[in-house]
Amino acid sequence: MFVVAPLYTCLFSFSFVGLSSPVRSGIGLSKFIPRRVQQPRWKSSLLSLRRPTDMQPPTDASNVKLKLTYLQMKGFGEMLRLALFHGGLEFEDERISYEEVQRRRSEGLLPCGQVPVLEIDGVAHSQSMALLRWIGMRTGLFPxxxxxxxxxxxxxxxxxxxxxxxxxxxxxxxxxxxxxxxxxxxxxxxxxxxxxxxxxxxxxxxxxxxxxxxxxxxxxxxxxxxxxxxxxxxxxxxxxxxxxxxxxxxxxxxxxxxxxxxxxxxxxxxxxxxxxxxxxxxx
Ligand SMILES: N[C@@H](CCC(=O)N[C@@H](CS)C(=O)NCC(=O)O)C(=O)O
CATH class of the missing domain: 1.20.1050.10 (Glutathione S-transferase Yfyf (Class Pi); Chain A, domain 2)
Known part of the structure; x- marks a missing residue:
């Protein structure tokens, strides 16, 4: 949803200035985007504060529920696990298979279609370096x-x-x-x-x-x-x-x-x- 919103904005603005092909390519593109991601949550809940684009993640992480999802390997997930553990932030360390990544991607459950994903109080966030800075700012690792x-x-x-x-x-x-x-x-x-x-x-x-x-x-x-x-x-x-x-x-x-x-x-x-x-x- 939050990935697609700027894309839709862009497509609409093209169509307003009279260019039709981006609209056609937009229709073509939509088949690649999982249904759950295509349906903006604001349609069902205009005031929802749960959308990642709206959410201000808490500045104090001591009371938030954290769940880190990554593959059973070190890769981009291990620095996040280590930073969370070193900083004393409790988290659920979920490790999933490539097949499960694929399933969750097709269900629209991964914000950028990949892992790692850090759920902060139930809201999923992506991109390992953004997550590392978020953890660092709350644990003294990013002075x-x-x-x-x-x-x-x-x-x-x-x-x-x-x-x-x-x-x-x-x-x-x-x-x-x-x-x-x-x-x-x-x-x-x-x-x-x-x-x-x-x-x-x-x-x-x-x-x-x-x-x-x-x-x-x-x-x-x-x-x-x-x-x-x-x-x-x-x-x-x-x-x-x-x-x-x-x-x-x-x-x-x-x-x-x-x-x-x-x-x-x-x-x-x-x-x-x-x-x-x-x-x-x-x-
Ligand atoms: N820019 C992203 C890259 C994430 C990424 O490449 N994830 C890989 C694992 S390291 C992944 O999810 N691979 C499984 C797949 O794409 O199906 C980040 O830093 O988080």
């Missing part, structure tokens, strides 16, 4: 005096994820937002060329720039002696790179020239709540 630096680090890691994306899926466009089908398979030659460039040029360069710009030998974490959301995002990504589980084919030596980034991973791993979480979740 305002470091906001610009933390956001820049998050974006720098997002750039790396974008580069890894085709190799994660073995498909250039990843998964279809309609039904999760893999789109545009990479050839073996493309796979080996991209891996070669990732290992020799793209990742070393990006990681060494992050090391040089955002870390210092005297700091335990990116922003000094206390961890932030940037350290939690990096911990999951960086430990996966070192273990060879983050992206198949990426060298486990990729951090050899980045001692500060390596130390941050070790320091997050030593945080008592992280130790406790990892002991309880060895997978």
């Amino acid at each position: 305002v005096e470091h906001q610009l630096k933390i956001d820049a680090i998050h974006e720098a890691f997002a750039d790396i994820n974008k580069n890894l994306f085709p190799n994660w899926y073995g498909h250039i466009l990843g998964r279809s937002p309609v039904d999760g089908a893999l789109l545009v398979p990479m050839t073996d030659d493309q796979k080996s060329q991209t891996l070669e460039l990732l290992n020799t040029v793209v990742l070393p360069c990006r990681l060494q720039r992050i090391e040089a710009t955002y870390t210092s030998a005297g700091n335990d974490f990116f922003c000094g002696s206390a961890p932030t959301t940037a350290d939690f995002q990096w911990y999951v990504m960086g430990s996966g790179l070192v273990e060879g589980t983050y992206c198949e084919g990426v060298s486990t030596q990729i951090l050899d020239q980045c001692p500060n980034l390596r130390r941050i991973i070790e320091n997050v791993a030593k945080l008592p709540r992280v130790v406790e979480w990892n002991a309880a979740h060895p997978e």
Whole structure:
């Protein structure tokens, strides 16, 4: 519903200025959007405050009911689980299969069609980085005096994820937002060329720039002696790179020239709540 509203607004405005094709393509598009998502809730309840677009999530999360839904893997969900647990926010840790993601997507239950999803007092919210900041703001992991630096680090890691994306899926466009089908398979030659460039040029360069710009030998974490959301995002990504589980084919030596980034991973791993979480979740 909240995804489609701006789209409909856009289509209507096109039709008012006399362009008919967007209206036709709108009709075509609607078959991809689950029925539940197509029916704006304002039609049944004009005053509803439960729509995510209207809802102001609470600023104090100590009394809210939280449920985090993700796959049975680390991926984009683990930094959220860790940040919630480290911050002492109780949450239900729901882990579902790809088939269940597909079912919920077709039912219109996932705001952006994917996981992770964080339900806050029964209202579903998407997009892992938005969720991480929401958690960080309520647990001291996103201090305002470091906001610009933390956001820049998050974006720098997002750039790396974008580069890894085709190799994660073995498909250039990843998964279809309609039904999760893999789109545009990479050839073996493309796979080996991209891996070669990732290992020799793209990742070393990006990681060494992050090391040089955002870390210092005297700091335990990116922003000094206390961890932030940037350290939690990096911990999951960086430990996966070192273990060879983050992206198949990426060298486990990729951090050899980045001692500060390596130390941050070790320091997050030593945080008592992280130790406790990892002991309880060895997978
Ligand atoms: N930009 C989104 C990306 C979410 C995403 O890629 N989710 C994947 C798992 S990491 C997913 O739901 N895959 C299953 C599917 O699309 O069917 C975010 O950061 O939350």
